[in-house]
Amino acid sequence: MTKSYEELMGALGRAIFFRPERRRVRDLLSRDAQPQLLVDGKEFPLFDLSMNGVSLISRDGNHLWPIGTEFDLTLLLYNKEVYKGRARVARVEPGPKKGSRIGFGLTNGFLDLPEILRQDEEGRLENQLKFGPEYWRARIPKGFQEATSRAVHFLHFYRQTLDRHEARYKAPGGGGTDAIAALEQRALDALREPWREIERVASRAALECLNDREVLVAAKEYTETLVTPVVLDCPLVHRAYTKPLGYSGDYQVMLYYYNNALEGDSVFARVFHKFAVEHPLSAGVRTRKDFVIELIEREHRRYLALQESDPVFRVASLGCGPAREVSDFIERQKGWPGQVVFTLIDQEDEALSIAYHQSQRQIQVTGANAAIQCLNLSFIQVLRDPSLVPIEHPQHFIFATGLFDYLRESTARVLTRALYEQLAPGGLLTMGNAAGPNEHFWPPEFMLDWTMLYRTREEMLRLGELLPDTAELDVAVEPGKAYYFLIVRKH
Numbered sequence: 152m153t154k155s156y157e158e159l160m161g162a163l164g165r166a167i168f169f170r171p172e173r174r175r176v177r178d179l180l181s182r183d184a185q186p187q188l189l190v191d192g193k194e195f196p197l198f199d200l201s202m203n204g205v206s207l208i209s210r211d212g213n214h215l216w217p218i219g220t221e222f223d224l225t226l227l228l229y230n231k232e233v234y235k236g237r238a239r240v241a242r243v244e245p246g247p248k249k250g251s252r253i254g255f256g257l258t259n260g261f262l263d264l265p266e267i268l269r270q271d272e273e274g275r276l277e278n279q280l281k282f283g284p285e286y287w288r289a290r291i292p293k294g295f296q297e298a299t300s301r302a303v304h305f306l307h308f309y310r311q312t313l314d315r316h317e318a319r320y321k322a323p324g325g326g327g328t329d330a331i332a333a334l335e336q337r338a339l340d341a342l343r344e345p346w347r348e349i350e351r352v353a354s355r356a357a358l359e360c361l362n363d364r365e366v367l368v369a370a371k372e373y374t375e376t377l378v379t380p381v382v383l384d385c386p387l388v389h390r391a392y393t394k395p396l397g398y399s400g401d402y403q404v405m406l407y408y409y410n411n412a413l414e415g416d417s418v419f420a421r422v423f424h425k426f427a428v429e430h431p432l433s434a435g436v437r438t439r440k441d442f443v444i445e446l447i448e449r450e451h452r453r454y455l456a457l458q459e460s461d462p463v464f465r466v467a468s469l470g471c472g473p474a475r476e477v478s479d480f481i482e483r484q485k486g487w488p489g490q491v492v493f494t495l496i497d498q499e500d501e502a503l504s505i506a507y508h509q510s511q512r513q514i515q516v517t518g519a520n521a522a523i524q525c526l527n528l529s530f531i532q533v534l535r536d537p538s539l540v541p542i543e544h545p546q547h548f549i550f551a552t553g554l555f556d557y558l559r560e561s562t563a564r565v566l567t568r569a570l571y572e573q574l575a576p577g578g579l580l581t582m583g584n585a586a587g588p589n590e591h592f593w594p595p596e597f598m599l600d601w602t603m604l605y606r607t608r609e610e611m612l613r614l615g616e617l618l619p620d621t622a623e624l625d626v627a628v629e630p631g632k633a634y635y636f637l638i639v640r641k642h
């Protein structure tokens with residue numbers, strides 16, 4: 152099950168004490184499980200669970216939940232009891248949609264999560280055998296079915312065509328590597344626009360599915376059954392859909408975007424992989440990277456103009472991934488007066504390893520006076536206890552790309568304020584977020600089960616609502632027009 156970015160804890164979160172991991176219910180259990188949590192017989196929405204506790208959402212007022220009070224707790228999946236026992240209120244925190252999140256510690260027994268997952272799988276199988284695909288199809292708008300059918304036909308048609316001709320060129324006397332390269336080019340030129348149009352039509356048809364959760368789930372299941380398997384040989388699709396690190400948009404996916412190359416084991420796989428890395432949100436990753444580099448360059452010039460005696464320009468990236476902005480900045484600028492210190496933060500140590508290696512390599516090649524500090528941290532730790540974060544100096548430029556698109560507005564606002572506090576006076580904070588509404592969300596959401604929060608210009612501005620009045624806010628769009636940037640100057 153996919154993890155949300157608010158659950159990724161980084162090294163510190165895992166270190167020292169063993170604490171049974173808390174998992175968001177929507178990330179842990181299947182869409183069919185329909186968990187029911189009863190507290191003294193009354194049902195509440197379940198928010199998360201771990202082996203020794205659960206939390207629920209309550210909108211009935213906090214006075215009902217005095218800390219330390221014990222209740223009877225029952226958890227059902229598929230209408231069957233998976234836990235029954237006593238639990239004590241351990242914490243009361245603000246929850247989504249003006250509710251409260253009430254955390255319970257179990258006082259007897261435990262939640263056998265592997266067994267619960269097994270029961271979930273069994274329940275799913277039972278449902279699938281009983282209701283079959285018709286259950287799903289009947290819920291899906293006709294327009295969406297037509298758009299999906301067009302996509303599936305297109306993909307199968309060209310998989311057959313390209314496989315056949317690839318085999319012909321590979322056969323003795325068939326033309327070999329050159330003929331295959333020419334086939335790829337011809338296919339790219341001929342199929343790019345028709346495939347893009349299919350994606351646009353499907354995105355428009357998908358709008359109708361967004362208002363009803365049942366319909367959305369049905370449409371996603373339908374797409375993942377029919378469309379995704381046809382393109383699973385494309386390396387980007389495979390990585391993004393299977394999520395081997397447990398979450399969407401890991402560093403390898405980003406590397407595919409930055410490489411923007413023909414990758415894969417067949418002509419079909421290479422051509423459709425290339426279309427995936429040319430998708431507006433993928434191409435936008437490259438243009439937003441250049442946009443950020445230009446901002447770093449501009450802010451650096453502005454800082455140098457202050458003529459400090461020993462200039463040290465400090466840049467931090469949160470959720471840095473491979474930090475291509477940093478290695479490209481060093482490659483482009485090569486040298487500068489004084490020093491530039493980059494602080495790169497990511498919960499994924501494999502991403503930091505790549506970021507460190509690429510940046511150090513550019514430092515070595517150019518001889519630039521730069522230092523790279525990598526922090527294997529989750530922003531959740533930054534929010535909970537800023538003193539844990541060894542950022543000793545205020546930063547002149549802080550940025551986050553590919554991170555806020557996953558954060559609920561309440562978390563995103565708090566994080567914006569926390570980052571602003573790390574800025575030096577006159578410094579600049581910016582975060583990117585996929586722009587909405589758009590005509591290209593069908594491939595990520597439906598084919599890849601990759602959910603992002605697409606934000607409008609107004610929603611971007613709202614992320615700055617906890618900032619002091621003195622902060623200067625602006626929203627810009629990067630040249631690819633796929634991502635908005637909230638830009639905040641500290642005064």
Ligand SMILES: C[S@@+](CC[C@H](N)C(=O)[O-])C[C@H]1O[C@@H](n2cnc3c(N)ncnc32)[C@H](O)[C@@H]1O
Pocket residue numbers: 155156157158159160161399400401402405436469470471472473474475496497498499502528529530531551552553554
């Ligand atoms: C979509 S990638 C973007 C990477 C990079 N900023 C870029 O644009 O190329 C998201 C990155 O955020 C990191 N990330 C996700 N949740 C995080 C968290 N809670 N704290 C810190 N980093 C996180 C992931 O490990 C991943 O490297």
